Amino acid sequence: xxxxxxxxxxxxxxxxxxxxxxxxxxxxxxxxxxxxxxxxxxxxxxxxxxxxxxxxxxxxxxxxxxxxxxxxxxxxxxxxxxxxxxxxxxxxxxxxxxxxxxxxxxxxxxxxxxxxxxxxxxxxxxxxxxxxxxxxxxxxxxxxxxxxxxxxxxxxxxxxxxxxxxxxxxxxxxxxxxxxxxxxxx
Amino acid sequence: xxxxxxxxxxxxxxxxxxxxxxxxxxxxxxxxxxxxxxxxxxxxxxxxxxxxxxxxxxxxxxxxxxxxxxxxxxxxxxxxxxxxxxxxxxxxxxxxxxxxxxxxxxxxxxxxxxxxxxxxxxxxxxxxxxxxxxxxxxxxxxxxxxxxxxxxxxxxxxxxxxxxxxxxxxxxxxxxxxxxxxxxxx
DNA sequence: CTTGTCATGTAAGAGGTTACATGATTCG
DNA sequence: CGAATCATGTAACCTCTTACATGACAAG
Numbered sequence: 001x002x003x004x005x006x007x008x009x010x011x012x013x014x015x016x017x018x019x020x021x022x023x024x025x026x027x028x029x030x031x032x033x034x035x036x037x038x039x040x041x042x043x044x045x046x047x048x049x050x051x052x053x054x055x056x057x058x059x060x061x062x063x064x065x066x067x068x069x070x071x072x073x074x075x076x077x078x079x080x081x082x083x084x085x086x087x088x089x090x091x092x093x094x095x096x097x098x099x100x101x102x103x104x105x106x107x108x109x110x111x112x113x114x115x116x117x118x119x120x121x122x123x124x125x126x127x128x129x130x131x132x133x134x135x136x137x138x139x140x141x142x143x144x145x146x147x148x149x150x151x152x153x154x155x156x157x158x159x160x161x162x163x164x165x166x167x168x169x170x171x172x173x174x175x176x177x178x179x180x181x182x183x184x185x186x
Numbered sequence: 187x188x189x190x191x192x193x194x195x196x197x198x199x200x201x202x203x204x205x206x207x208x209x210x211x212x213x214x215x216x217x218x219x220x221x222x223x224x225x226x227x228x229x230x231x232x233x234x235x236x237x238x239x240x241x242x243x244x245x246x247x248x249x250x251x252x253x254x255x256x257x258x259x260x261x262x263x264x265x266x267x268x269x270x271x272x273x274x275x276x277x278x279x280x281x282x283x284x285x286x287x288x289x290x291x292x293x294x295x296x297x298x299x300x301x302x303x304x305x306x307x308x309x310x311x312x313x314x315x316x317x318x319x320x321x322x323x324x325x326x327x328x329x330x331x332x333x334x335x336x337x338x339x340x341x342x343x344x345x346x347x348x349x350x351x352x353x354x355x356x357x358x359x360x361x362x363x364x365x366x367x368x369x370x371x372x
Numbered sequence: 373c374t375t376g377t378c379a380t381g382t383a384a385g386a387g388g389t390t391a392c393a394t395g396a397t398t399c400g
Numbered sequence: 401c402g403a404a405t406c407a408t409g410t411a412a413c414c415t416c417t418t419a420c421a422t423g424a425c426a427a428g
Contacts, residue, residue: 002387009288019407030287032279036389041409062397064407080291087282087304089311092348093218094276097341101216102195102269104334110270118273125275147368148290154359155283158352162278165351166344173340182333188415205379222417227381248425250379 004043005082006031008052008075015056015070018044029129029159044069052078112174119170126163133160190229191268192217194238194257198265201242201256204230215315215345230255238264298360305356312349319346 007021010031016024018041026035033039044067047053052075056068071079096118103111133156144152193207196217202210204227212221219225230253233239238261242254257265282304289297319342330338 006284009284012288017407018409022407030283032277034389036391037409038390038411039388060406063405064396066407079288083285083288083291084296084300085285087285087300087307089307090280090282090348090352091218091277092345093279094344095274096276097216097344098192098195099269099271099273100337100341102198102265103337104331105266105269114270114273121273121275145290145368150362150366150368151286151289154355154362155286158280158283158355159278161351161355162276162348165347166276169340169344169347176336176340180336182331182336203379204381205377208379219415220417222419223381224383224418225416246378249377250424252379 003031003033003039004047005079006033007040007043008047008071008079008082011053011069011071012076012079015068017066017068019066029132030155047075051075111177115170115174115177119167119174122163122167122170126160126167129160129163189219189225190233191265192219193226193229194233194261194265194268197239197255197257198262201254203252203254205252215318216341233261237261297363301356301360301363305353305360308349308353308356312346312353315346315349 003025006025010016010021010024018037021044022035022037022040024035025031025033025040044053044055048055048069051072053069053071056070057065058068059065099114103114106114189211192211196202196207196210204223207230208221208223208226210221211217211219211226230239230241234241234255237258239255239257242256243251244254245251285300289300292300
């Protein structure tokens, strides 16, 4: 899996410019990349070279010229092939867990402050994503089949659940820490 | 958060060589890096330059010479400072979700095969980690305080739960897909 | 006699990030 | 009058990965 396939997939919904793709990717919860120019504009050049997309230059009055990219038949075939490929494992990289591994050096108030900051940050992320989904913001499959809608729903349930589980976990950690008295507490 | 702090943290438990660190990191579920030489040996040079660790060359009979690294007081201060730093968000990057976003093109058998492969892979990962934890393999805090043990337990609960939730999710997706008949199924 | 362990190190490259550069238009 | 939007592109850099290189010894 790489961003080129994601771009190819987005272009399979509709022809778009690099700028459009940048916005979609940077505002998306699913497409987790930052949406930086370097990567997107370079990917488009590469996809074009490989004849998976075509480029159409559109001159606009009072706005900059833009390049609209359209997926080709070869591109659709590549996308289908990739969709069938062996799934990657999710990347579970939680630096906070590593930080916690040495948190025992901290005093009780420092610790509680640290855990509290993490809880707050996770909650903000969860609320943000919940709001975005309620606004129907990312529902690119609204015009798809019933099955496509089902998958779309499951994808976003997965993302929200991950944040919800993390929030539940940190709250449980804090609750236990309050309730249990450790004899060697600093 | 970066691997240098993780290395510093591991060295706060006991003095180790680069080779030892490589093994610990590559076999760990918590320290998610690959454990490649380039990163570890380079980090040790940098930590040494910054006087956060000291180096002791140990000649061994019938084995290669090794370099044992010990954390300094300055290193411990840096570790403590970092432990208090603002927590990073977990990196939730699941390429499989992106793959699913275009899975509607697939036929029912292709789809079921794809979802099945993902379920199998997640289950393998979960079982592997469960086994490692049952073997007490990663319990570096076995000699720590009661509070340190509590954190260690919570850290590994978090990691296992992430895989368990992913497994539950994919099973639920497959169950619903079997039970619901989509009118536009291919 | 080949594979694995101990032990250090380097090279090359993929993938990703922030920041810079340009320039017209529109909105507050 | 300054900031945001539209739109493309480049430069510099960081992190991390795989693979290569060396060499002795132990075990199957």
